[in-house]
Amino acid sequence: MLKYVEISNDIRNKIIDGIYLPNEKLPYEKDICDEYNSSKMTVKKALDILVAEGLLVKRRGSGTFVKDINPKERDNLIASTQFRGLSSFYANHKVESIILTYKVINPDKNISKKLLVNEEDFVYQIIRVRSVDGVYAVIEEMYMPIQIIPGLKKKHLYGSIYEYIERILKLKIQSAHRTITVKKATDYEIKHLNVKENDPLGIIEQVAYLDNGQAFEYSIVTHRCEEFKVNTVVFR
Amino acid sequence: MLKYVEISNDIRNKIIDGIYLPNEKLPYEKDICDEYNSSKMTVKKALDILVAEGLLVKRRGSGTFVKDINPKERDNLIASTQFRGLSSFYANHKVESIILTYKVINPDKNISKKLLVNEEDFVYQIIRVRSVDGVYAVIEEMYMPIQIIPGLKKKHLYGSIYEYIERILKLKIQSAHRTITVKKATDYEIKHLNVKENDPLGIIEQVAYLDNGQAFEYSIVTHRCEEFKVNTVVFR
């Protein structure tokens, strides 16, 4: 385990457990260094992770303080700063999938551009309706190059595809570029998501990358509006 | 100017100008250190900014590579990783505001909680319809404590409030926590945004913070769906 990850996990837990209270000033960086037996740079890196998560504020010249946000928002923030699939985001809920489409196709121009493959190459096309605790949540349309993700079988689609990629193929998922937009439900969504005509929907279009920089997934996930909530922290 | 900001700006420009091409390997960190006459840690910090912006990928053991994304997406990414007001986001367009409400009120429970002020304190309530190049874009409902943002006059509301905060009050805006949701247009929006009944809308609810950690703004910005597009990069 890396030292700065250890330190930031420890301090995050202290905030969650209320050992450090909202608006409380953290010990001086110097003391934190002593406590964890680390250098200033390492402690700074650990604290900066928590600043990026929106849990801490640093004021040059005065100190480091716990941000005063309510616990629900805080948990939301911690969850949102991580990139997870639906299955692990709703780890304590029952996530099920209905498979509408599962085939191998040649990508159209848009898909081949997103995944950086040729139009002659083959990609999986997967369309799933996913439910959480028995309630329809999203329609997920997904494209992955078979060269990068070999051996995917239908049985994997009922659970988490990310788990297959990471645990079976031993690949590392690194990041994703997302575009969030809004649209009105079409007949297709009315049918499969059990929404009403004219209901608004949230759409997350995403290209996801492995840690070697390869794009391995292009997906368009359409969310029912009740289920749709995205949290972010932005910096100036 | 900070060294790592200089280096990252320089490399970002080289990517934008095509001096470093997609998929190209960057010089070894060692050579970059020599080029900018800096230490390894400083160069690493500069490159990590570009990784966070989604422009670069690093592969331990092989090198640092320019991510192969199309120029339009790339520009979108660069714009989205920064936290700006509408005025500076659309700096090359004509941004106008219609002021629907401008008064000082006692905050309700929700607002006082978000801004961390008492319900007896006073906050500005500002509601503006903002248009870009003559087209209605958003309704912005905004609350700011008068103690933190003193002296705001109606004339400031026609332009950029952020500019008033930064240039006149000399305060530094640091970050914002955002929640993105979706809803169906109500009569209020149909009237003021010139949208049709049942049109979907994108909502960004935001608490913004100064660099001293104070919350200075709570706002709910309702976007017409055509105008609504949020880009993010997430990491696992």
Added chain:
DNA sequence: TAGTGGTCTAGACCACCGG
């Protein structure tokens, strides 16, 4: 095995805040 990026240190110096 050589070459890459990642972590970590100990300490110098600077910028900013408050009394």
Added chain:
DNA sequence: CGGTGGTCTAGACCACTAA
């Protein structure tokens, strides 16, 4: 002014990749 966080260095050592 003392105390805080921010930047930067020079170099040690480690983890991973590819030839």
